[in-house]
């Protein structure tokens with residue numbers, strides 16, 4: 007039986023929100039790959055809204071990358087879920103559960119959505135890394151010639167999902183992230199692969215960021231990567247704890263709050279709706295009202 011879905015985006019991060027409430031099955035990996043194979047529904051993540059599993063939460067959210075793999079966290083996708091549920095229910099604040107833990111999301115009066123992405127983790131085994139590093143603010147990893155690496159010494163962190171932030175001094179746009187991204191995502195240092203970002207700090211409260219997403223590739227925006235960049239920037243004293251992160255798709259506001267939680271604020275946009283089969287990925291588009 008088909009389920010309703012919405013084609014949405016969070017700052018150009020392509021998101022499918024699938025309504026799996028009232029069902030016990032899941033969106034299959036095969037369905038994800040098939041949905042992504044059609045140009046109109048090419049996506050970065052599917053956010054599957056399920057019935058709550060834990061009392062006190064509104065919904066359980068499962069996140070599926072375009073290669074069919076599962077992700078623990080997705081900041082832009084969570085904003086799309088908040089917007090879809092706000093439009094449906096007229097309420098503005100939600101408590102979600104994901105495999106990474108409990109998250110809060112709220113749509114503000116200005117239409118922007120803030121998601122509390124939880125607390126970052128820095129221990130090598132929490133990210134996880136394949137080998138022990140006492141200090142994950144700068145780990146030994148480089149790409150390019152040994153004596154003149156193109157990218158090196160990233161800061162690594164978990165925002166529920168694994169992130170490596172490579173710092174560059176200038177022209178973040180000049181790096182061939184499409185070439186280095188897949189190599190770094192699958193580097194043996196990352197046993198669960200990793201999201202790979204290049205960051206240029208232009209002021210203590212400004213970062214320009216490009217991301218190669220684990221399981222999805224080059225994206226217009228990655229919310230958890232923006233959170234990881236600010237957290238990694240603050241703990242390496244490159245940035246303040248609050249910064250605007252400019253991605254190819256636009257700006258996100260990130261604050262690493264005194265309570266250690268990371269708040270991510272930005273837009274979400276509904277594009278169109280349809281019905282899909284979560285087993286096969288076959289879908290049809292709803293008639294415009």
Ligand SMILES: N[C@@H](CCC[C@H](N)C(=O)O)C(=O)O
Nearest residue numbers: 077080081082167228229230
């Ligand atoms: N687009 C996301 C991140 C999605 C998950 C990621 N690809 C992973 O596998 O960890 C975001 O906005 O955070």
